[in-house]
Amino acid sequence: MRIVAGKHRGRPIAAPDSHDIRPTSDRVREAVFNILEHRDWGAGGLSLISNARVLDAFSGTGALGLEALSRGAVHVTFMDNNRAALDLCRRNLADLKELAAANVLQGNCIKPVRPTSACDLVFLDPPYHSGLAVAGIEALRRVGWIAPGAICVLETGAKENPEIPDDFTVLDERNYGAAKVRFLRCENTVPATDQRI
Numbered sequence: 001m002r003i004v005a006g007k008h009r010g011r012p013i014a015a016p017d018s019h020d021i022r023p024t025s026d027r028v029r030e031a032v033f034n035i036l037e038h039r040d041w042g043a044g045g046l047s048l049i050s051n052a053r054v055l056d057a058f059s060g061t062g063a064l065g066l067e068a069l070s071r072g073a074v075h076v077t078f079m080d081n082n083r084a085a086l087d088l089c090r091r092n093l094a095d096l097k098e099l100a101a102a103n104v105l106q107g108n109c110i111k112p113v114r115p116t117s118a119c120d121l122v123f124l125d126p127p128y129h130s131g132l133a134v135a136g137i138e139a140l141r142r143v144g145w146i147a148p149g150a151i152c153v154l155e156t157g158a159k160e161n162p163e164i165p166d167d168f169t170v171l172d173e174r175n176y177g178a179a180k181v182r183f184l185r186c187e188n189t190v191p192a193t194d195q196r197i
Contacts, residue, residue: 001063004030006070008096013063014088028176029067032153035172035183036121037071041151048121048151049073055119055145057109057126057136062089064123064153069098077103077119079112109136118147128157128178138165141186152184 001013004026033049042048050072056065057079065076078089086104093099107113109124110132122140126132133156140146151171156162158180164170168184175181 001026003067003070003096004033006067006072008066008070011070011096013061013066014091014095015061016085016088025176025179028155028179028181029063031174031176032064032181033067033071035174036151036153039172039183041171041183041185047072052120053117053147055079055115055122055140057112057122057124057140057145058132059089059123060085060125062092062104064125065089065102066092066096066098068121068123069096069101073101073121075101075103077105077115079105079107079109081106081108110139112140112143112145114143115145118144118150120147120150122146122150122152123155124152125155129160131162133160133162134165137168137184141165141167146186148186148188150186152186154182154184156180156182 001015003009003011036048052073054068054073054076059078059080062078065078069076080086086106090104093102124136126136158175158178167188171185172183
């Protein structure tokens with residue numbers, strides 16, 4: 001595995017030996033980031049990635065977040081509950097000299113801690129067929145990880161059809177072999193029942 005583009009282009013990404021962790025392939029990452037960089041989803045029609053605050057949820061070794069840092073994201077939070085994956089993530093950040101631009105959290109994306117600030121771009125890559133996609137995106141939105149208007153990239157198995165919550169608009173959807181990637185916009189960060197009057 002390698003960084004596809006940006007300032008770290010071609011640099012290797014340490015990957016796990018076991019099958020317990022499934023990093024997003026280089027081909028899918030390249031396709032996803034090409035879409036993010038060339039659609040008019042950023043403020044003023046500019047690149048969505050440049051200067052973005054990013055959350056890489058269910059991050060594994062951090063391939064998506066590392067790619068975002070390479071392409072100009074200002075900060076990435078990596079969140080996963082697998083300690084071995086996060087150790088690889090920290091190693092990758094150290095090798096790329098990006099530790100200062102990152103926060104690595106061992107935690108449950110279904111019961112996340114509250115953030116210090118919301119993110120403009122959110123990657124969610126839960127284990128395929130785990131049923132965690134919708135629970136994860138709703139939990140992260142509820143506690144404030146997802147900023148109003150943020151773009152969320154949800155990767156699932158190609159045959160999975162999770163019910164997307166009402167507060168998200170599907171902007172695009174692509175199939176890549178065994179993977180399906182949906183690009184969502186968050187229209188509201190807090191459900192009406194949770195708002196304080």
